[in-house]
Amino acid sequence: MAYVIERMRKRGVRYMAIYLDENGRYKSAGTYDTQERAQAIGDQHERHIRLRLAETSPADKATITVRTSVTSSSVSTRSSQTAR
Numbered sequence: 001m002a003y004v005i006e007r008m009r010k011r012g013v014r015y016m017a018i019y020l021d022e023n024g025r026y027k028s029a030g031t032y033d034t035q036e037r038a039q040a041i042g043d044q045h046e047r048h049i050r051l052r053l054a055e056t057s058p059a060d061k062a063t064i065t066v067r068t069s070v071t072s073s074s075v076s077t078r079s080s081q082t083a084r
Contacts, residue, residue, distance in 0.1 A: 002042030004035050017042035022049050 002019040015038035017029035029045045032038040 002029075002039065002046050004038045004042065006035070007031070017045070019043075019045040019049070022052075 002017065005016045005018060007014050007016055014031045014033065015035045016031045017038040018026050019029050019042045021027050027045075029041045030038075032041065
């Protein structure tokens with residue numbers, strides 16, 4: 001479950017989005033100006049993780065390397081940019 005941490009800074013309040021990754025660890029999804037934006041981003045990260053885990057079989061997960069993951073991410077990013 002994604003949640004938001006309110007942080008006081010010299011220039012005012014900032015909100016840090018926290019989400020649960022595929023390994024069960026909490027991670028930051030960034031710091032934002034509004035609590036609503038931070039919560040939305042945290043929820044988006046968790047949704048992405050759930051969908052990625054659901055569409056990958058356990059056998060495929062065991063063979064995915066960092067290089068494979070980064071390469072497939074950059075290919076999909078490039079193809080979505082050229083489609084615009």
